[in-house]
Amino acid sequence: MLHETLQPAPFSSANCLDLNASTHSAQLAYGLQETAIAAWGQHHLGLSHGASFDPITASAWLTHGESLPADDIEIDHIDNTLPGWSVVMPVATVPGRRVTATADLAGNSLTTARNIGELTNIQTFNDFVGTSDTNDFYRFSLSQVSQVTLNLTGLSTDADLLLIQDRNTNGIVNVGEVLASSLAAGISPERISIRLDPGTYHIRVYPYSGSTNYTLTAAATAITLPTGYDINYGYGLVNAAAAVAATLGQPSLTPVPDLGGNFWNVDLVNARDVWAQGYSGQNMTVAVVDSGVDYTHPDLDANIWINRNEIPGNGVDDDRNGFVDDVRGWDFIDNDNTPTDPDGHGTHVAGTIAAEDNGFGALGVAYNARIMPVRVLDQTGSGTWQSVAAGIYYAANNGANVINLSLGGNAYSAEVAAAVQYATSRGAFVVMASGNEGAREPSFPANLATAQGIAVGAVDRNSRLASFSNDAGVRPLSYVVAPGVSIYSTTPNNTYQFFNGTSMATPHVAGVAALVLSANPTLTPAQVAEVLARTATRSGITV
Numbered sequence: 364m365l366h367e368t369l370q371p372a373p374f375s376s377a378n379c380l381d382l383n384a385s386t387h388s389a390q391l392a393y394g395l396q397e398t399a400i401a402a403w404g405q406h407h408l409g410l411s412h413g414a415s416f417d418p419i420t421a422s423a424w425l426t427h428g429e430s431l432p433a434d435d436i437e438i439d440h441i442d443n444t445l446p447g448w449s450v451v452m453p454v455a456t457v458p459g460r461r462v463t464a465t466a467d468l469a470g471n472s473l474t475t476a477r478n479i480g481e482l483t484n485i486q487t488f489n490d491f492v493g494t495s496d497t498n499d500f501y502r503f504s505l506s507q508v509s510q511v512t513l514n515l516t517g518l519s520t521d522a523d524l525l526l527i528q529d530r531n532t533n534g535i536v537n538v539g540e541v542l543a544s545s546l547a548a549g550i551s552p553e554r555i556s557i558r559l560d561p562g563t564y565h566i567r568v569y570p571y572s573g574s575t576n577y578t579l580t581a582a583a584t585a586i587t588l589p590t591g592y593d594i595n596y597g598y599g600l601v602n603a604a605a606a607v608a609a610t611l612g613q614p615s616l617t618p619v620p621d622l623g624g625n626f627w628n629v630d631l632v633n634a635r636d637v638w639a640q641g642y643s644g645q646n647m648t649v650a651v652v653d654s655g656v657d658y659t660h661p662d663l664d665a666n667i668w669i670n671r672n673e674i675p676g677n678g679v680d681d682d683r684n685g686f687v688d689d690v691r692g693w694d695f696i697d698n699d700n701t702p703t704d705p706d707g708h709g710t711h712v713a714g715t716i717a718a719e720d721n722g723f724g725a726l727g728v729a730y731n732a733r734i735m736p737v738r739v740l741d742q743t744g745s746g747t748w749q750s751v752a753a754g755i756y757y758a759a760n761n762g763a764n765v766i767n768l769s770l771g772g773n774a775y776s777a778e779v780a781a782a783v784q785y786a787t788s789r790g791a792f793v794v795m796a797s798g799n800e801g802a803r804e805p806s807f808p809a810n811l812a813t814a815q816g817i818a819v820g821a822v823d824r825n826s827r828l829a830s831f832s833n834d835a836g837v838r839p840l841s842y843v844v845a846p847g848v849s850i851y852s853t854t855p856n857n858t859y860q861f862f863n864g865t866s867m868a869t870p871h872v873a874g875v876a877a878l879v880l881s882a883n884p885t886l887t888p889a890q891v892a893e894v895l896a897r898t899a900t901r902s903g904i905t906v
Contacts, residue, residue: 469499469568473527474534476500476565482511482583492522493574501566501579505559508594508837509583513566515545515553516580520573524553527565536567550575558586558594558803558837586837591897594803595906596820596828597835597842599899603728603875604636606898610883616640626726627824628715628846632871634728637878644729644877646884649716649765650692650758650791651870652751653709654744655702656736657855658691660710662724666717667691668735670761684760692736693757695750702738707854709738711862712769714853715870716877724859725852728874729881735763740770748776755779755793759786764880767873768795769866771806779808787815792880792888794819794873796865797833797842804836812840817892821847821868828906832865841892843899845871 469490470476479486482503492499505511515524524545527536542564545553568579591598604616619639621630629635637643648668658667672682673690680687687700694702704710717732718725739754740746751770758766759782766786783793793816798806809818821829822844835842847868854860876891886894 469501471496471498471500472534473500473502473529473536473565476502478502479581480504481506482509482581483585485580485582488579488581489517489576490568490579491574491576492568492570494570496574497569499568501568501581502563503566503581503583504563505561505583507561508586508588509559510586510837511555511557511559511564511581511583513545513553513555514580515568515577517578518550518552518575520575521549521571522553522575522577523547523569523571524555524579525567525569526555526557527567528562529565546571559583560594588837589839591901592839593835593901593904594837595834596822596844596904597818597840597899598896599843599901600631600822600826600904601819601843601845601872601875601895602633602898602900603878604633605900606875606879606894607637607640607642607882609894609898610879610886611640622726625851628850628871629726629728631824631826631846632728632875634875634878637882638730640882642878642881643720644717644727644732644874644881647729647764647877647880648733648735648762649729649767649873649877650735650737650754650763651709651713651716651767651769652737652739652754652758653704653712653767653769654706654740654742655694655704655709655738656692656713656734657704657710657853658702658734658736660714660853660855661857662718662721662853663710663713663734665719665721666727666730666732666734668733686757689761692738693754694738695753695757696738696741696746702736704736704738704855705742706740706744707860708740708744708769708862708866709736710855711850711852711860712767712866712870714859715850715867716767716874718853728871729877732765732874732877732881735761746770748772748774748779752776752778752782755782755786759789759791763791764884765873765876766791766793767870768793768808769864769869771796771798771809773806775807780811783808783811783815787888790888792816792876792891794869794876796869797821797835799831799864799866800833801831802833804838805833805840805842809833810836810838810840812842812892813838815888817841817843817872817895819865819869819872820844821863821865822904823848826904828904829863829865831863832868841896843872843895844868844904845875847871 526543543555543557545555547553608616616636619635670690674681675690686693689700692702713734714725717727717734720730737754739750795809795818797809797818797820805818812818820832829848845868848863849861850867
């Protein structure tokens with residue numbers, strides 16, 4: 364397609380070779396974008412238009428008054444320097460103006476997309492979208508995991524950008540095939556930056572309103588991952604037996620028969636092999652920073668942390684930690700010393716960590732660990748980063764060995780990041796849920812595991828990665844997976860339920876960390892993260 368531009372400025376021959384004022388003709392200049400333009404020009408600007416065409420010099424002359432077919436031109440955008448073919452000629456009815464025309468080099472559908480080959484270094488494309496050219500598609504391929512960056516600039520009206528993968532190769536953009544979008548308002552630049560696996564992808568540029576020229580840049584940078592690290596499931600399925608064996612300097616632990624039934628999750632992380640060696644989380648305190656804990660539940664009551672430095676009910680802050688009568692933890696929602704659980708989420712998490720080995724109900728991964736209830740979420744499971752940070756500081760300052768964060772969001776919080784760093788410096792190992800958005804990388808605060816703690820994704824009983832579980836991503840961090848689908852555990856008022864989520868996977872890893880620390884309490888948080896990642900099971904996981 365040809366696109367005309369009307370310029371109000373005096374005519375200039377800067378973008379053509381010459382203008383013959385006496386004959387009122389102008390030259391068609393080749394912009395060195397594609398050799399295929401020569402054939403295009405021959406087709407559109409042949410003798411039928413009263414023009415001569417030289418394929419060697421790629422130039423043609425149009426006589427004054429010659430017109431192009433109406434379906435080949437569009438008078439609705441302004442530009443000086445479009446690449447490709449540029450027709451520059453005076454318009455008799457508008458003295459002192461000129462017309463610029465350029466070829467449409469991008470395809471108009473997935474099947475006709477312009478193939479730009481394997482994307483490696485930066486590639487730049489200049490083109491147009493508007494009322495008569497509503498889609499420009501580009502196709503590219505990747506041979507390895509890469510970080511891909513797309514930028515759309517030079518807009519005069521609003522245009523948007525999509526990244527697509529035609530997974531079923533039907534030439535149609537189906538639900539779930541748009542991987543990313545940039546929909547900035549007005550003429551603001553559009554940008555997409557995303558990690559992509561090897562494969563074939565499409566870029567779509569389209570107008571939101573009006574018509575505009577644009578500059579599209581696309582680049583891909585290959586990503587080198589650590590040995591044993593997978594962008595979907597990190598270092599693998601957490602393995603309590605292998606982690607404790609490594610901690611003890613042993614090649615392996617003697618396998619113990621599985622429990623089966625509702626306890627398949629305990630079997631999957633090989634916790635029973637560790638229990639048989641006498642390690643069950645004893646002397647370890649795990650803070651559940653969550654919606655609270657039903658500390659009267661008969662499957663949890665014997666394993667609730669008690670602040671021995673506080674005298675119950677005397678109205679005095681005996682241990683001078685800033686919290687009066689915090690015998691069983693603290694409630695940062697109601698600002699009191701009864702961190703009960705009106706939501707149920709925190710109680711379920713607590714049961715996965717340390718439900719008692721009492722012959723009924725649930726069974727925790729570290730069934731002799733102590734649970735420190737710290738309530739930072741309300742009855743709907745919502746809260747503020749300020750409360751979360753306060754809860755982390757509380758747990759770290761009151762002796763938690765492990766801190767479980769089965770929570771998260773998309774927004775970064777400097778306050779929470781500082782709290783996690785502080786807790787780590789105090790010797791607490793922080794375990795964080797990767798998130799349930801099915802995203803390509805963990806949400807916050809799990810993405811802090813590049814420096815502190817560990818992030819956790821979810822698998823089902825068959826070691827299949829849960830569809831909702833956020834991936835480990837291309838930015839390497841401490842990341843493992845654990846059971847997080849149909850997990851049976853404690854809920855308030857002496858009840859039990861099955862829950863799904865990376866929130867349910869996280870306490871399995873917190874429990875395994877308690878087992879490792881019960882085997883060797885001198886390990887630093889960094890050493891715990893390293894041993895959990897190094898000994899995780901990499902085989903058998905499907906995505």
